[in-house]
Amino acid sequence: MGKAEDDPEVQAAKELIPKKGWAADVLVRQNSKGWWVGAESLYQPKYLSTNWMLLVLSDLALTKEDPRIERACDLWIRRYSRAEGGFAIERDKKAHLCTTGNMARALVRFGYADHPDVARAFEWFVEHRDKNGGWSCFGSGRNLDSWEPMSAFAVYPKKKWTEGMKRAVEAAAEFYLQRELHRQGDHYEPWYRFHYPTHYYYDLLVGLDFMTALGYGDDPRLKHAFTHLKEKRRSDGRWNLDAIHPDVEGSIAEWYAKHPKHAPVPFGIEAAGKPSKMITLRAMIVLERLERAK
Template sequence: MRRDRVLDWLLEADQPSIRYLTQTRLLRKSETDPDVRDAKARIPTTGWAAEILARRDPGGWWVRDGHPMYPKYVSTNWNLLALSDLGATCAIPEVRKSCEHWMGKSPLKGGGVGGMSKGKGHHCYTGNMARALIRFGYGDDRRVRKALDWLVRTAHPKGGWTCWSFGDGPSPARTLDSWEGLSAFVAYPRSKWTRSMKDCVEKGAEFYLDRELHRQGARYEPWYRFHWPVHYYYDLLVGLDILTALGYGDDPRLGYALTHLRKKQRSDGRWNLDAVRPEVRPSDPGKGPIPLAFETARRPSKMITLRALTVLSRVG
């Protein structure tokens, strides 16, 4: 399958979210283009975004009106994270109502959003939530700005975050798994970054680049399996997407990850979804909670292919 045929596949009408993102990210069409406007208008009524919205309670939540993280992978938090990947915005009334519900039900302390931490700020939850809300159109909301400031304030002094540090002080450790903080600043317009945000992002990026996006301790196989929705798991495509979006596409320290990405490309030009949950081998999928899934593991994936081509389009 040649590149033009891959693009035709991504532009198929069955998934207007993928069609919209392909037009804007790969074909560089403007938001005012008639084809872009048509695809965007169909997002809430057709395809994966429509499936998510169809499962939504009229009160604004998914599954139950409790903490947005629970039950894991299928409740409000997880559905909204997936919606934010699909080009949905708060111009859709159901999305706006659910965002307000999400923020209202999430324990807040000092700008950080609490998950399992009984109200104390949690880096992964806060970064994910801030990224999604910015994509939805809440970038100027004071609650989102407080979350971004909290991420800066609680970053490790040398850059990066950890998944297991709760509170308002600097992170005592850092891990490649805690990518969500950087992703929030990818979504936030660079023109609005403060000096402290810029310094935080640059240090965080160096943490990943110095480790070539994968070198931290013993080899951890889930980091090499491409997956979506990403929820809060890390893989090399997640790292590449973030670092190239931040402008590091020409940095030679991306070499290993880019080679890994290119090796995974199929002979027809597409990429597979390696796993729905990367920490569980595709051959043994029955462990733990079942996350949201929109595509089939070990089969060609429109989302993974779109993200892979987007990364390669940013590389010199």
């Protein structure tokens, strides 16, 4: 943190990413044609197949300069991009909001910001937003869980934003701020735990990450979330990984209990309940943005 992209240490570290550690462990399991687990579905099984591996690798700073990333991304785009915009989760289905948000974010990070299908995905967000701000996944009504478009805009170059995109982000940001990132419906404890990988799940650190990246770190309505983040810091300055998804309660947990064959397979790169490099890094980035916003 705090070093320029062209710093020799940064460049040396980036060169090591695909060669050793977490990214190397994921890449070694990739098929030579670009997929993980199976070629028929790039989305199933959760959370081991191509979709989920790409999300993790995008968090680990890999780009399409690595031919393995390029093969996987090109395969995904060819199969799941839709002419009307967005990305689906199966060959014969319409674009899906949460998947489009996650993959748009990942593809931008991988270096596909100029790809026409990625550009259409961001236009698709504008066309499918709630008129009062925010988005809805599976038509369930706008909610905090439908955070993926905001995380995609957080990494999309501002020079590419249309006026419609600006209005969509501003309205969605107000939706989150009005709720202080957590006030919606009954108290839901998993939102207050920190997770990695996040997949399509929301928690307060997820919210703070995209809101501060979008420039809202100085809004006083984030005070509760920032306080929660600071209180969870360990005495040694680090943060724990609280749980690995699926970390769910209520009706979702009940449904998985009744349909165990449909329950996702957990995937983690760190142990739950212990200090986490991924959580600590994200928390420190969020707090650094807060300081810059003051």
